[in-house]
């Protein structure tokens with residue numbers, strides 16, 4: 001890990017840019033957390049949050065994995081990295097630095113502070129032995145230059161539940177639903193979430209405390225909607241799922257027009273999922289169901305009577321960066337056999353550059369340096385995009401981002417890297 005102070009210089013900035021005196025990068029100390037966090041909040045517009053939420057973020061911040069940039073006494077830059085475990089194709093849980101809380105003061109923007117913090121952070125992540133770094137981006141164009149690319153996508157929908165019908169699979173009537181207090185039954189819901197993590201690439205094993213984020217009341221975001229409501233699903237006396245949502249009633253001259261706003265939903269089996277979706281579709285006095293960031297392949301999409309009236313929209317979600325190409329590629333499995341030499345370009349983390357031979361199948365993989373001729377040429381960004389199986393190497397080749405050097409290598413690798421389940425990140429961080 002990088003320790004002590006380093007200097008984020010501005011002397012290499014292109015001509016014509018604003019310059020400032022150099023800022024100093026230091027590992028965050030607990031005593032500095034408040035000013036560090038205030039700088040971050042201001043970079044995001046300066047809207048303050050509840051005291052409870054602030055204290056939760058304080059508790060979740062891992063100071064020794066966080067960095068700040070100081071200009072004299074003032075914090076002018078922030079970046080943190082949670083120590084997550086990420087589910088990868090095949091179901092393994094791989095250490096991944098969850099890059100977070102990145103902000104640069106408006107008084108110091110575009111002088112290279114973010115670049116300096118990303119440099120230091122990726123060196124740290126490498127030293128910690130974590131093969132991956134992951135983030136959700138406030139703006140997707142920020143992080144490509146540091147080797148990240150979008151690997152999971154979330155589905156947003158606004159479903160006209162007054163018109164769209166949902167078919168239900170056999171067994172759905174065996175699921176019993178009951179209202180629950182979202183805070184009192186937090187642990188019950190979290191246990192369900194934990195059971196789903198290994199089943200989908202892109203999911204994060206949540207660290208203690210994270211579950212509280214899901215139920216914190218952000219009054220400023222309620223906008224006329226109810227407090228958080230929770231429904232728990234049970235089968236044969238066992239809790240198998242939950243949905244947390246709000247209802248925003250609306251009355252018009254012609255009657256009711258309420259909205260259901262889904263916050264999160266998890267089920268350990270398809271029948272539980274179907275029961276929860278059926279419930280959400282049928283809440284009295286509502287005519288629409290708004291969902292955000294759901295898996296691209298979730299079953300309800302194939303159970304609706306009119307997909308057009310669901311107004312689907314796709315958005316990038318988890319961006320992935322391979323910090324150690326060899327370790328990352330051999331940590332996942334491949335759904336069809338692969339034996340491919342990759343010529344990797346990685347200007348920001350040059351230790352990854354060069355040729356790697358990857359062999360693997362559904363049982364396991366090996367990846368190491370080779371002097372053999374390359375089959376595919378690509379940058380670390382394309383590897384990040386394809387890593388969780390949700391972005392096809394063939395599609396990236398069609399976009400001019402992967403070059404096939406041995407005929408046939410692309411199709412084989414594209415199939416091998418794919419995954420039967422769409423990768424998904426259920427929540428931001």
Ligand SMILES: CC(=O)SCCNC(=O)CCNC(=O)[C@H](O)C(C)(C)COP(=O)(O)OP(=O)(O)OC[C@H]1O[C@@H](n2cnc3c(N)ncnc32)[C@H](O)[C@@H]1OP(=O)(O)O
Nearest residue numbers: 043100101102103104109110111112113114115135137138
């Ligand atoms: C994981 C997360 O936490 S995501 C949250 C990111 N934070 C925010 O969005 C908060 C508001 N924004 C900010 O705090 C800052 O503008 C930041 C952190 C995005 C950028 O910080 P800066 O110190 O200004 O970036 P820096 O000067 O290192 O810029 C590096 C390069 O990225 C480019 N860049 C920086 N921000 C952006 C952006 N928002 N959009 C497009 N390009 C950008 C710069 O132009 C520069 O390009 P160049 O190398 O070709 O000259």
